[in-house]
Amino acid sequence: MIEIGLGIIALYLLVGIFIAIPFVFAGAKKVDPGAVEGTWGFKLLIIPGAAALWPLILKRWMGKAHPTECSAHRRAARR
Amino acid sequence: MSVSYQAVGWNAFKKKYDLLLWAGILLYLAIFSAVGLALNPAATAEILLIRATGTAAIFLLHMILCVGPAARLDKRWLPVLYNRRHMGVSMFLLGLIHAVIVVLTYHAGADLNPVLSIFVSDAGSTVGTFPFQAFGFLALVILFLMAATSHDFWLANLTAPVWKTLHMLVYVAYAFLIVHVVFGVLQSETHPGYLALLVVGFVLVTGLHLLSGAREKALDRGRDQDVAEGYVDVCHIDEIEDNRARIVSLSGERVAVFKYEGKISVVSNACQHQNGPLGEGKFVDGCITCPWHGFQYLPETGQSPPPFTEKIPTFNVKLEAGRILVDPVPNPAGTRVEPAVF
Numbered sequence: 001m002i003e004i005g006l007g008i009i010a011l012y013l014l015v016g017i018f019i020a021i022p023f024v025f026a027g028a029k030k031v032d033p034g035a036v037e038g039t040w041g042f043k044l045l046i047i048p049g050a051a052a053l054w055p056l057i058l059k060r061w062m063g064k065a066h067p068t069e070c071s072a073h074r075r076a077a078r079r
Numbered sequence: 080m081s082v083s084y085q086a087v088g089w090n091a092f093k094k095k096y097d098l099l100l101w102a103g104i105l106l107y108l109a110i111f112s113a114v115g116l117a118l119n120p121a122a123t124a125e126i127l128l129i130r131a132t133g134t135a136a137i138f139l140l141h142m143i144l145c146v147g148p149a150a151r152l153d154k155r156w157l158p159v160l161y162n163r164r165h166m167g168v169s170m171f172l173l174g175l176i177h178a179v180i181v182v183l184t185y186h187a188g189a190d191l192n193p194v195l196s197i198f199v200s201d202a203g204s205t206v207g208t209f210p211f212q213a214f215g216f217l218a219l220v221i222l223f224l225m226a227a228t229s230h231d232f233w234l235a236n237l238t239a240p241v242w243k244t245l246h247m248l249v250y251v252a253y254a255f256l257i258v259h260v261v262f263g264v265l266q267s268e269t270h271p272g273y274l275a276l277l278v279v280g281f282v283l284v285t286g287l288h289l290l291s292g293a294r295e296k297a298l299d300r301g302r303d304q305d306v307a308e309g310y311v312d313v314c315h316i317d318e319i320e321d322n323r324a325r326i327v328s329l330s331g332e333r334v335a336v337f338k339y340e341g342k343i344s345v346v347s348n349a350c351q352h353q354n355g356p357l358g359e360g361k362f363v364d365g366c367i368t369c370p371w372h373g374f375q376y377l378p379e380t381g382q383s384p385p386p387f388t389e390k391i392p393t394f395n396v397k398l399e400a401g402r403i404l405v406d407p408v409p410n411p412a413g414t415r416v417e418p419a420v421f
Contacts, residue, residue, distance in 0.1 A: 002198045032236055034084050041086025048227035060236065069238040071354075072331035073347040073392040073409040 016051030019058060023050050027061040084232050096162040100169060107135050125184045130264070132177040137260065139170040140253060141280045148291035154359075157370055164229045171226040174219050181212070211262035218255035221248045231352070239354045257281065299328045310397065310404035316343065316421055317401065324367075326358035329407045333358065334394055336403055337367055337378050342418035344378035345394035345405050351412075352389065382413045 024043040028035035028050075035042070050057050060067070068074070087093070111131040115122055142159075143166055150156035186196040194216075201210045225246050234242050257277070265273055311329060319325045319338040326333050326348055333348035335358030346367065348358045355371030362368070366375035366384060376383055376391055383389040390413030395406035398419040410416060 003192075003195055006192070006194055006198075028232070032084075032232060034235065035232065037083040038232075039083075039085045042084040042230070042232070045086050045230050046232050048223070049230070049233055052224055052227050056237075067236060067238050069351060070240060071347070071349060073334075073349075074412060076330045077392055077409045077411040079411075 012054075013051060016054040017047075019054040020047050020050035023054075023057055023061060027057065031057070031060045084230070088231075092158075093162050093165070096158075097165055100166060104135055104139075104169060104173070107138075108132070111135070125180055129177055129180050129184070132173045132180070133264070136170050136173040136177060137256060137280075139166060139173065140249075140256065141284060143167055143170060144249070144253060144284045145287050148287040151291040151294065152287070154370070160371060161373075167222075168226045168229055171219075171222040174222055178215065178219050209262040211259050214255040215259040215263070218252040218259060221252040221255070225249060225252075234352060239349070239351060243354060253284070298326060299333070309406060309408075310395075311407050313403050313405050315401050316398065316403060322362040324358040324360075326356070327405075329394070329405060330409060334405065335367070336396075336405065337362055339378060342378075342420050343396055343398065343403055344416065344418040345396045346376065346378065346381045347392040347394075347409065347412075349391070350374050350376075350389075351391055357391070379418055380413055380415045 024047055028038065028043070028046065108128075108131045111134065112127045115127045115130065143163060146156055146159045146163055146166075150160040182193045182197070186193040186200070189196065191199070197212045197216050198210065201208055201212055225248065228237065228242065228245060237245065260277060261274075265277070311327075313327045313329075313336055314325050316338060319336065322339050324335040324337045326335055328334075333356075334345050335348045335356075336343065336345050337358075339362040346357065348356055350357050350369040350371065352369065352372055352374045355369045355374070357367055357369055357376070360368045360370040362378070363375070365377070367378050368375050374383065374389060375387075376389065379393075381391040381393040392409040392412045393414050393416045394409055395416055396419045397404050398421055401421070403419065
């Protein structure tokens with residue numbers, strides 16, 4: 001049981017690495033203008049996070065909208 | 080608050096902070112190893128390193144957990160809070176070194192997968208066979224997630240509330256690590272001093288959180304607010320120091336009522352960066368400045384000065400006989416509102 005769980009986690013991270021590398025070079029600048037001229041150090045630093053959260057970054061990469069913060073004041077704001 | 084992301088937004092303070100942090104860590108590792116070797120000459124280098132990195136990581140985790148509530152209770156802790164993420168990443172690296180040496184020493188070289196071995200080597204229900212290593216592994220996974228998402232890129236792309244929720248998992252990691260230590264090293268090191276240190280750390284962490292929580296609750300309770308024509312009477316202008324703010328709860332969240340240059344402006348209290356308490360900051364160089372990481376906003380618009388792009392909700396405000404009246408309905412983030420002039 002534990003072996004299967006660890007295998008699934010390893011597979012998940014392997015897929016994540018394959019998605020994270022193209023993401024830091026192409027996807028990040030699409031989802032965030034601050035990443036357009038991001039340094040090599042920045043690209044290197046976000047690889048582990050991108051590999052761990054790949055379903056989320058894939059969704060952002062394929063989508064259009066930049067995420068907006070959701071808070072009580074932002075929800076209650078006049079339209 | 081960077082136009083283009085860098086690996087680290089260095090400044091003189093951060094350099095000094097990291098230098099002190101790593102000098103302290105290396106000094107601790109050296110002293111721990113030297114004292115350990117003097118007390119137990121038979122100890123191997125691996126054992127000394129496992130224990131030195133493990134205790135250093137646990138000590139840093141306590142510091143990290145204490146500094147947040149400590150800064151709410153006493154502003155002198157704010158400089159330590161300012162670069163807490165580097166302390167967190169350093170703590171994760173120490174935990175990772177600890178785990179790698181454990182795996183190489185106790186789990187590698189056999190037929191069994193070393194990671195699987197962590198889970199099956201202690202899998203009983205008695206104190207002696209309790210799977211304490213699995214708890215350490217799971218805590219390390221949480222700390223990895225936190226370290227991996229510590230860059231501002233993740234704050235902007237997950238948004239502060241989601242990022243903060245993810246980073247709240249540190250309390251789960253702390254609980255796992257307490258179990259890891261109690262059922263692990265404390266089973267072989269039975270001197271009561273070690274257990275006492277862990278208990279003191281736990282009491283300090285929970286005590287500071289309870290104290291600061293009680294203070295925050297009192298702030299939210301506030302006074303009875305008079306409502307006139309939809310506007311809420313929050314206080315008299317003389318109750319706010321120049322270039323400072325009064326924090327009050329309105330529309331389900333806190334707002335910061337800033338007094339500066341003979342004017343009053345009201346903005347949502349949560350900084351867009353890490354939801355830091357803007358109302359505990361100051362008005363510096365024409366901007367509301369977050370006390371946590373120095374993110375800035377123009378008081379009339381709630382926007383960061385160009386070329387930065389952060390925006391927070393603003394509130395309509397007026398003065399009547401020196402009383403500050405605030406419209407509780409927020410304006411969309413970045414909306415210009417004329418300040419009340421006195």
